[in-house]
Amino acid sequence: MKSWCALASLLLAYFCHGTLSCPPLCKCYHRRAEVVCNEVPLTEYPSEGLSMNTTLMTIQFTNITSISEQQLKATPLLQGLHLYSNHLQSLSAHLLRGVPHLNTLDLTGNKLSVLPADVFLHAPLRNLVLKNNVIEKADAEWLPDNSSITWLDMSGNSLTKIPTALLQKLPHLETLDLANNHLEQISMSSLDPLTKLERLNLRNNKLDTLEVSVLQSSRNLTYLFLSQNNLNKLPQNLFQELTQLRLLSLDENQLSHIPAGLLDPLSSLEEEGLDLTSNPWVCDGKVKYLWRWLQKNKKKVFLPETIICARPQSLVGRSLMSLTESELNLQA
Template sequence: MLMQPEHSTMKSWCILVSLGLVCFLHDALSCPTLCRCYPRRPEVVCNMAPLTEYPSEGLPENTTQLTIMFTNITSISEKHLNATPLLRGLHLYVNQLQNLSSHLLRGVPLLHTLELTENKLSHLPLHVFKHAPLRSLVLKNNLLQKADADWISKDSNLTWLDLSGNLLTKIPTTLLQKLPRLENLDLSDNRLEKISANSLDSVTKLERLNLQNNKLDAVDASVFQNMHNLTYLFLTRNKLDKLPQNLFQGLAKLEHLSLEDNQLTHIPPGLLDPLDSLENDGLDLSANPFLCDENLQYLWRWLQKNKKKVFLPETVTCAKPQSLAGRSVLSLTETELNAQS
């Protein structure tokens, strides 16, 4: 009599295992048309152009990674994502997405990576990225003119935000104020015209900042003052013609700085002195129209002492005066510089 309950319990356990195995096999065999399913990961990849609607039907419920790319899907809703409640990574590259529903991520509470590179998104609804503990959000190469703070919840977990390749004209300050953990910010290939004071004050943990290929012609002297963890700073291909003398004060951890292809004619005395952590080849000053006169002596002396830290130092050349045009700054003598006073 004492053995019967134990036997009954074991029988029930075996049935549950069998049911679980049946469910697993059912998920393994289930896969939407035009997609490939990898049950062991568990991952689904859909990359067929004829796909025009989100493939909710047939998605294995235990899917944790979903990639949809090179399709003609134009919209995704909260209802679609409810089919995969265990989703951790959603990668939506090179589709035709124009619309995302509000509260899109409510049914995927474990999602930490969302990539929406190269779609047709011009506007996103409020609360679109709330409800999931996102750590990485990529909105690269879309048509966004504004980045709204109401996309995400306060005190977000985001450490990686990529807004490159859009139509932004301003740094999204109110959005950044909700990102205290942000480590990587990419705003390259937009239409930013200036970096205002305090616009980056909230992202004190930032390690990489990419502002290259914008229309920046001015940078406030205090803009980087709270970014003590910054190691990479890219300002390539802008319209900067001068830099504040104390711009890099406090950037003791900076290892790579790119100022290539701007409109710099001089480097103010002391500008580069705080950058003790620059690695070899860590500074790029090429493709600037330097005026090689007595006011360039600070840069000339710094280059003499820190040649190894400069990427292709021979490409730091004079644009004017005509007598020195094309000469490497390093090749000049102090007498030649003083002669151009």
């Protein structure tokens, strides 16, 4: 009898201290220390009723508009915080001070525009996702020096530039995603600190060229996405250091020619790893290098037969691969 009473008292104590409680409109999985909240009526971060042992939180498709440092302190052991598709408009300064173990923060699909300085300090973040918000300016003061971040995703915002000072704080970065912004240029030395960078996504921006030295420190780069820009010329030695590159997308740009030797360093391209489609190629004598490179490296090119001549008029619509030396005046 005494043992039964002791067990009942212990269980009551657990419930009274909130160890097995769960906030309204949320589901709690105590064995794996996970909380999931995906109810539209939720308008405030559910800090009341959370177990202090929670290590993973997912809050999605709610009407929450802000999150404060004080609210996150309810879960001091938190390691992953996923806040997809809410209505977040603001984050408090020093947001992560109460979650010193947080390594993943995903804020995809909110309405964030301006973030306070020091917002991502105080936690050993490795993955930071700010995808599909309305951020116009990235700030170096968001992050600590020598940040541990390896994955930074700022795609789908309204960035016109990426500060060199911010990238200097990311020596461990392996993936940088800046797709679907309004970037017009990448500063000459801005990528130099990213010596561990393996994946760079610049798709769907407004780049018209790249400085010859912009990728000189990116020797570990294996995936480079440059499609859907306004690239109309590329420096001859742009890819000189990219001997590890496996995939390169240059489709949907404004390339009419490429300089001789541009693709020669790319010995590690995988099968169909190079996309040159949907460019206005001019099939004249200046296309000699590309034509001969394609003949030797056809397997490395995605749909090589769809690399189409836009000029001259006599060759419009013809596949570059299908042309003969005489049609291109390449006999010499």
